[in-house]
Amino acid sequence: MGKEYTNSVLLVRTVLHAAQQTGLDPQVLCGNVGLDPTLLKDDEARIPTQLNTQLLLEAARLSGDDYWGLQIGEYLDPDEGNVPWFIFLSQPTLGEAVETTSTYYRLLSDISFPKVVYTDEEVHVVMASRVPGWNWHRLDAEANLSGWFNAFRRFAGEAVKIKRVELRHPQPPGHERLEAYFQAPVLFEKAEHTLVFSREIFDLPNFGKNFDPNLSRFLEKHGKAWLADLEPETSLVDKVRRTIYDHLTSQKPTVEWVANQVKITPRTLQRHLAEEGFTFRSLVDEVRQQLAKNYLLNTHLQIHDVCFLLGFSDQNSFYTACRRWFGAAPSEVRARSLSS
DSSP, X not given: OOOOOEEEHXXXXXXXXXXXXXXXXXXXXXXXXXXXXXXXXXXXXXXXXXXXXXXXXXXXXXXXXXXXXXXXXXXXXXXXXXXXXXXXXXXXXXXXXXXXXXXXXXXXXXSEEEEEEEOSXXXXXXXXXXXXXXXXXXXXXXXXXXXXXXXXXHHHGGGOOOSEEEOSSOOOTTTHHHXXXXXXOEEOSOSSOEEEEXXXXXXXXXXXXXXXXXXXXXXXXXXXXXXXXHGGGSOHHHHHHHHHHHHTTTSOOOHHHHHHHTTSOHHHHHHHHHHTTOOHHHHHHHHHHHHHHHHHHOTTSOHHHHHHHTTOSSHHHHHHHHHXXXXXXXXXXXXXXXXX
């Protein structure tokens, strides 16, 4: 049996608050998905990630609203136990707020976190996964991105405007709801679930003037302590996988670089991996293989785009790896997957 991934009960409260605001009974919702309501009283409780998804699906079913995930953004109301939220609010600029909060997002979710990617003219806030190949339900993506958009506007005001939204899933009926909410074009069957902004948006100052360096340091100290309590649940192998996944595109993963990220020597890293039955090269290969399968299903990505996203220096290396993984060239793997 694989590891059970969890979310903080704080995220569950957010869903239930939105449910109540839209006329649904939170107790009925919890009962229908088998969630023990006594857990809701404990700020440090965690529930299976899949149960959070089931709550969204059940809310959509009970309300008859296929886009119910957007209600998370509409009625976002983080409570007093949400340390990452207050770390976010205590930063001087939107860019620093998003980047800093990303570090502490593990407190809310074992899997998802906002990953910031800069290009020459844009900033991409990606709904990234610490688990390579994780498949999000459409409602998960819409709930997360709508919540982030609302949070960004609370931080920096109406000046926060989205340039476009990119979603991995196919275009659903009634997708105009998404464009109306995000006030921006929405593109489907893209590589990642992403909010795209112009770069200057991340320079916007704290609209609420909540920046306090002393408060920020205090909150981050508390956040680090909480993270340390969770860390034993994450094995070294998982940390290495996550580090490789996060940096495949921006940083060619070498054992020396990854060892530095997880704060051990390269020799110690290799020894610990060997004790678990892995090598560094095998983990890089595993992450690439899992991601390649997902990327090749996306027909809007050209083969050379997939090659780049997987961190290969040239297409020949990617083609060789693809034949080793799947017994076929990338185009054949794509055709075979789409026809099955």
